[in-house]
Amino acid sequence: MGHPREIASPPVRAVVVVPTFNERENVADLLRTLRATVPEATLMVVDDHSPDGTGAIADEVAAELGSIIVVHRDGKPGLGAAYRHGFRLAFEEGFDAIVSMDSDFSHDPAVVPTMLALLGDGADVVIGSRYVEGGGTKDWPLRRRLLSKWGNRYTGLVLRAKVRDCTAGFRAYRASMLQDIDPGSTSAEGYAFLTELTRRLVRSKAVIVETPILFKDRERGTSKMSGRIIVESMLLVTKWGVVDRTADLRRWIKDR
Ligand SMILES: Nc1nc2c(ncn2[C@@H]2O[C@H](COP(=O)(O)OP(=O)(O)OP(=O)(O)O)[C@@H](O)[C@H]2O)c(=O)[nH]1
Ligand SMILES: [Mg+2]
Structure with a gap:
């Protein structure tokens, strides 16, 4: 969406933020793979005191490899809260580019360099998209495929966003753009957090580029997806749609 800006400063310092909850079977492998794929990037694990010891494993790998920040969060777990925390730290540390991704290898680390290059070409945000040409899902049960595909269609329609994958968690942001939309003031707990950011990016007229991912x-490990998280997403998207349409209508009445 949009056109890359003519003068783009390539991001210099990048951080990859990875939220984890009970990912002991994935976290070490992921950190090692990321280090091999993007050796210059700092890695940040945001763990919600996983009972399975994910945080301790991340600490061990961090001590071995260096340039890995491990955040051990207290309090209520949640994807949204973990990202709010991680992004705040990334802003404080002054990174130029912030990548977000899942820790269970659903997101292929090999795509990260492409995403960073697209930021360098002028994108404000690069979305690893399942729903652009060349993208897709593999081994997902039909129920998940339908939920994600139609959930995304509904979200795009309601938010009037030309983004095909509004709920994607695999993204690279120009840090200044992400800071502008103020993730700290979002409220969603689950993956609706990502939709909330999409909505703000669209409203801020960010240059959004979708790159295909499988x-x-x-x-390995178990899913954290729950009915509550799905319902939260549907309710919030519908609420945003109503709020936006009401604002449009008010403007229309005022202008007449
Ligand atoms: N810190 C933190 N991370 C979480 C939480 N819930 C999920 N995550 C992480 O967020 C990422 C996405 O969660 P997943 O459970 O893989 O969700 P999903 O990809 O939609 O579903 P599955 O792939 O079916 O498991 C993974 O890296 C999880 O470990 C949470 O409450 N706190
Ligand atoms: Mg997953």
Whole structure:
């Protein structure tokens, strides 16, 4: 969406933010793979005191590899809260580019360099998209495929966003753009947090580029997806749609 700006400063310092909850079978492999794929990038694990010891494993790998920040969060777990925390730290540390991704290898680390290059070409945000040409999902049960595909269609329609994958968690942001839309003031707990950011990016007229990804179902560990998180997403998207349409109508009445 939009056109890359003519003068783009390539992001210099990048951080990859990875929220984890009970990912002991994935976290070490992921950190090592990321280090090999993007050796210059700092890695940040945001763990919600996973009972399975994910945080301690991340600490060990961090001590071995260096340039890995491990955040051990207290309090109520949640994807939205973990990202709000991680992004705040990334802003404080002054990174130029912030990548977000899942820790279960559904997001292929090999795509990160492409995403950073697209930021360098002038994108404000690069979305790893399942729903642009060349993208897709692999090994997902039909129920998940339908939920994600139609959930995304509904979200795009309601938010009037030309983004095909509004709920994607695999993204690279120009840090200044992400800071402008103020993730700290969002409220969603689950993946609706990502939709909330999409809505703000669209409203801020960010240059959004979608790059195709193949989303693979997790091979190890267990899903954290729940009915509550799905319902939260549907309710919030519908609420945003009503709020936006009401504002449009008010403007229309005022202008007449
Ligand atoms: N810190 C933190 N991370 C979480 C939380 N819930 C999920 N995550 C992480 O967020 C990422 C996405 O969660 P997943 O459970 O893989 O969700 P999903 O990809 O939609 O579903 P599955 O692939 O079916 O498991 C993974 O890296 C999780 O470990 C949470 O409450 N706190
Ligand atoms: Mg997953």
